[in-house]
Amino acid sequence: DLNALPADLPVVRMVEPGIVSGMVEYVTHAVLHLHRDMPQYRRQQQRAEWQPRQAKLAADRRVGVLGLGSLGQAVLAQMKAMGFDCAGWSRSQHHIDGVQCHAGSEGLADFLAGTEILICLLPLTEATRGFLNKKLFEQLPKGAGLVHVGRGPQLVDVDLLAALDTGQIGDAILDVTDPEPLTPEHPFWSHAHIALTPHIASMTHPLSAARVVLDNLRRFDRNEPMVGLVDRLRGY
Structure with a gap:
């Protein structure tokens, strides 16, 4: 809760x-x-089925990233290098070479309509809570894949389950959930079209993190701009 901190205290990510x-x-x-x-192929293996599927070229696959901060842009750079057709969406307009950028509520529908693999890297704010929901899933091409590495509360669990049941979402890879960990009886654990990991996509490395903290402390002492400064109005 940023309101619990002094207004003049800088907060950094x-x-x-x-x-x-x-x-x-x-x-x-x-x-x-x-x-x-x-x-x-994993499901076919479990059924002892040997059934090759026609592979699709990366250039013919649209990968879309929700959230164009430092992580989103780094991911898109890698996707571009691998030859994928790339798109991105954020609240404010961005311009990234080789990426079709969309912005705001007016740009979301066009972004979703062409996205075959959706990656969520949004920060958690009141505006993004429940963002991955039935209405959003319905705007994706049928059978689209989901990679959720944002924050657990951004996903409406029952809406994802319904989308998987109808085939609107083909498969989902989830690194974040709400709560963490999930309760033992949660249907995500055993769903054939969901792969779960325990919030390990991106971990802080102690040595390099310590260097970043020391650098920011020095910047603070010298009244220099700090790295990762949080905009209190945006919440990130």
Whole structure:
């Protein structure tokens, strides 16, 4: 709760190389997993079925990222390097070479309509709570994949389950949930079209994080701009 802190106290996010590289690695793995139909092959293996599927070229697959902060842009740079058709959406307009950028509520529908693999990297605010819901899923192409690495409360669980049951969402890879961990009886644990990881996509690395903290303390002492400064009005 930022209101519980003195108004003149700067608050910063932890922005360190290990967090960025870890997120890029995780999302790359997840996107390739969905792109190459690995969830379907896993289900076929469990049924002892040998059934090759026609692979799709990366250039013919649209990957869309919700959230164009430092993590979102790093992920998109990797997706571009791999040849994917890339798009991004954020609250405010961005311009990124090689990425079709959309912004605001007026740009969301067009962004979703062409996105075959959706990656959520949004910050958690009151505006993004419940953002991944029935209305959003219905605007994606049928069978789209979801990679959720934002925050658990952004996902409406029952809406995802319903979308998976109808095939509107083909498969989902979730690194964040609400609550964490899920209760033992939660249907996500055993769902054939959901892969779960325990919030490990991006971890803070102690040594590199310590260097970032020391650098920000020095910047604070010298009245210099701090890295990762939080905008209190936006909440991130």
